[in-house]
Amino acid sequence: MSDTTAYQGAGATPYEPGFGDYVQLLKPRVMSLVVFTALVGLLVAPVHLHPVEAFSAILFIALGAGASGALNMWWDADIDAVMKRTARRPVPAGKVAGGEALGLGMALSGISIVMLWLATNWLAAALLAFTIFFYAVVYSMWLKRSTPQNIVIGGAAGAFPPMIGWVAATGNVSVEAFLMFALIFMWTPPHFWALALFMKEDYHTAGVPMLTVTHGRKATRAHILVYTLLLVPVALGAAVTSIGGPFTLAVAVVLNAWFVVGAWRIWRRDEAVAEADKYAVEKAFFRFSLLYLFLHFAAFLVELALKSAGLGGW
Template sequence: MSDIGAYQATPAPYEAGFGDYVQLLKPRVMSLVVFTALVGLLVAPVSLHPVEAFAAILFIALGAGASGALNMWWDADIDAVMARTARRPVPSGRVQAGEALALGLGLSGISVVMLGLATNLMAAALLAFTIFFYAVVYSMWLKRLTPQNIVIGGAAGAFPPMIGWVAATGSVSIEAALMFALIFMWTPPHFWALALFMKADYHTAGVPMLTVTHGRRSTRRHVLVYTLLLVPVAVGAALTSLGGPLTLAVTVALNLWFVLGAYRIWRRDEAVAEADKYAVEKAFFRFSLLYLFLHFAAYLVEAALRSFGAGGW
């Protein structure tokens, strides 16, 4: 399954519990998917019935969980040798690889079919493509092939708000495309910041992360460049019907701070970074999560203000 040797699961210390199967679905990743998909659905110009909206978010969440289970099945060998992932259900032996595969495939089929029935076929097709892209294009191909794995593979995490928008409207718009682009451009600096202080894990696992193939100095330059490229996307989204004065103010403040953080990472000397245990890189990584959350929260607040006759352009 990979170039680092056949995966051997650790014998299960106990029978798998419900929590172990939940962990297969990558609940932390799922929470981000659910939030951005919900925002995409709620800020759309067409409103769904509350029951339809709940069903849409539920099945998008199940699709995200399916992707996570398939990823854990395929990546069990490299997860087993990375300190950050070694205790995941499959490499730790608590869940068998075949169970993870079956769960992933089953939830994939259920989520796609039910989203199509609950909303429309275009939303279902986008969800199916997202699962395929993450499980096959990213996990099985890009992740172990190229240091651009995060750049291209970031599309998988960028689709949820577009799926939410399409579930409500049945079509793609510039607003949906810009929400997609925001997450797509945010993903590389977010994960490269993580890679800067987790390089040893990726090196041990044989994953060609940029820090492994080009070194930390090159990765620092890439973080800065992609952060600068992210800024016009974020500002552009704030100038569409998604935004308004409040959103634009939030966007400008967040992006100034994000660029400052990327600049500090670019200026960092490796000896200094090692001495303080990559404190700046870890702070940037944590802030990147807040950065994305606050952008989408601003779109949601702006939509709520518009419903009361305020906000918007």
């Protein structure tokens, strides 16, 4: 019996997932951030890879991140189904079976780790393996449903790519790689808590213990301010290392001043005011947080270009 005869006997036309549905499992928007930060980590490193090796390194780091996204979608399908923001993802929408997401995630995890090892070095591959494990197991399976600190600790998974890019080039971890990691790690909580403030029903409906659900919105506003203040020395610290320079430091000062002002405004507001203007300040802070991270890493690249022209660097 061929697949078409089996199909003819099946009755109603089932949805046939296209290639794009499988790509959606890899969370392409998250992958774009991974590609950018990993690329910056790799380019600002003092050791330069052959372009083919560099391309392979970025590709397999992104693929590993995509694999962890597929594993997350397999595990969190029940939560995703009840949240407006995630209900249209391929598994809860019924486009791709959960088992397929698991299989794709496992296969791509193995391929990306082995290929990154072959293309660069074992330490970069080990860090990628740890990142996938951290996101899929530590964050998705454990922290996300059990503690309001889920975003704080789980943020490490998204912070590893620039460090892996650096390690792929140099073969070791240095203070610059650690500070690029710390920049994303400290940025993640304010970014997601701002989102949680204006997507308030989603996490509550799904029963995810976000800080807004467990400790209330006032406490969340205070946490956003505290983490934003803690982010400042990390961002300025990165700007005074070998990957920074006067330009990076100036960018860091402006971005962090702006970010702190935004966090301060969020902290000063109460729910009645926020409801009245439909969370305009929180939404603006969230949008700026995306720009904040992009511009920080872009500044490292500009500094690199200035250095090669004999202008930048310390």
